[in-house]
Amino acid sequence: MDGLQWLRQGDVVTQASALLLLAMSVASWVVIFWKLRLLRRAHADVPRSAAAFWQAPSLAAALERLPAFDRETLVLPLVRAALQLEQLGPTTLAGRGGLSQRLTRVLRDALHGVLGRLQFGQVLLATVGSTAPFVGLLGTVWGIYHALTAMAGAGQITIERIAGPVGEALIMTAAGLVVAIPAVLAYNWFGRVIGGIEADLEGFARDLRELLIDTHAVDPGR
Template sequence: MDSLHWLRQGDAVTQASALLLLAMSVASWVVIFWKLRLMRRAHVDVPRSTAAFWQAPSLAAAAERLPAFDREGLVLPLVRAAQQVEQAGAATLAGQGGLSQRLTRVLRDALHGVLGKLQFGQVLLATVGSTAPFVGLLGTVWGIYHALTAMAGAGQISIERVAGPVGEALIMTAAGLTVAIPAVLAYNWFGRVIGRIEADLEGFARDLRELVIDTNAADSGR
């Protein structure tokens, strides 16, 4: 017996549930593979990029050499933001105020952009992990309901006739769990990795801010 014949013969709700689970699975695995590549590069590139930055003779030289180390562009936006503060004039509100205030603002904005790139896809993984089991359960309940309705209309109900359709409908519950479990595991693991990278980037942003302030103060005192 074809275990999926009930799906082909099912109504719009059953087929829509199956298609939705398929779309969730494809989307989550695309995000998982993309983020695996991003996290692997970020885990290596952030320490290398910060080390290369501190070995550079100046901020401008560091901005020129960082692209060779920062493949995903996680550290370079912070350095370029600090450069813009140094070069900005006072013709606009963005160029007014103390150096510390301007650095805090631009580094915060740059850091939010970098963290947004790292966090991309997390919402989708969380959504798939939390909703896929219920989508599968909906397909199961709906399939069982229609199987029992069809048998009741036929006028013959026995455990042998019930077991087959009910067992086939339970496949939807298993499908929902199969879609949800990888998404939940990936969400949790990526969250821990992102937390470590985020701490490194925030620490670098604070050090960069202090460096620019101290350098500007030293130049002004000469």
Template sequence: MNGLAWLRQGDAVTQAAAALLLAMSVASWITIFWKAWLMRRAHVDVPRSTAAVWQAPTLAAACEQLRQWDREDLVRPMVDAVIAASAQPPATLGGQGSRAQQLTRVLRNALQASLARLKFGQVLLATVGSTAPFVGLLGTVWGIYHALTGIAGAGQITIERVAGPVGEALIMTAAGLAVAIPAVLAYNVYGRILGNVEADLEGFAHDLRELLADEAATALTAPPGE
């Protein structure tokens, strides 16, 4: 309670630093829980989805299977993009060029969209992890300055009068570390998982392009029965 009383008695800078740390903590924990759910599903679904594609007779049939396995829509957009590329009118810029060039373009765009979804929130975690300690340190330095100024204005200075306010001001440093550490740990853990999933997606896109780059392979994009 004494720390809270010190915070209530602080000026606008101290209270703003505390409010910023609170906002950073709430935002980072929401991101941590959401990305834990997303990364878990992606880590399981991507290998299972790519395996389902290679076991399907055509890409159209693969799309139907991916509705069940690809819950986060990380693999299916690439398959859909390849199918859509085969239907591009030759008169448009998208329909011009070799088959390999068209596949490279559409797969790159679909891959970037999937990776952007996976990477969402990483910047926030990195920002919180790198700046929260400094925000806490700013609150501590400012709090100590005002504490010492108030004690000096009271006249007599003793260690007992200094220790309390200074100790309370140091709470801001501890708060900054408490906000930063979970964000840094989550960023590192999710970054490793994301790297593995990204490698799987890039490998799948490369293999799919190599398979369909030959004009003779366009029959794979036809719906079953045609």
């Protein structure tokens, strides 16, 4: 009896554990491939976008140049949020306060939105990495229990009769590890890459804030 036949003959718990592991694997690999593309582009585009911004002759020119460099739209929301600050009228609480306070608020909100995109999927990878081994272990324990119960009802138990069913049930433990290991490795590596990108974005937001404050100090009529 091969592993697939054992799985087909398993009960609801065994089959549900296998299907759950399959769903975890598919979901984690979809997230892994999507984040590989996102972070590969972001790792290259954020420094290029920041350089393009600072090389522009004016804020308006920088806003026009950024889309060509910022393919994942990570830097552009910060610039747009800062430049749209003037639309906040004094009749609302968001439009009150000093320029420094208002810039800090709008840039923080824009930065949180950008970082949310970078962090998307990390919770799923962490969940799969931490729970998949236990789901596989559950399937193994349950499969061994039912195999031993069936053999006990059939008469004499020998090591030869136990080895086959127990070995097949252990496939679930191996499947849990196969699902969990890529998720854990991807989570750790993505976290390191995201940390570097976050540092670049936070530094750019801080420099942009200082630029706009200095510009307003030189030209208060803006």
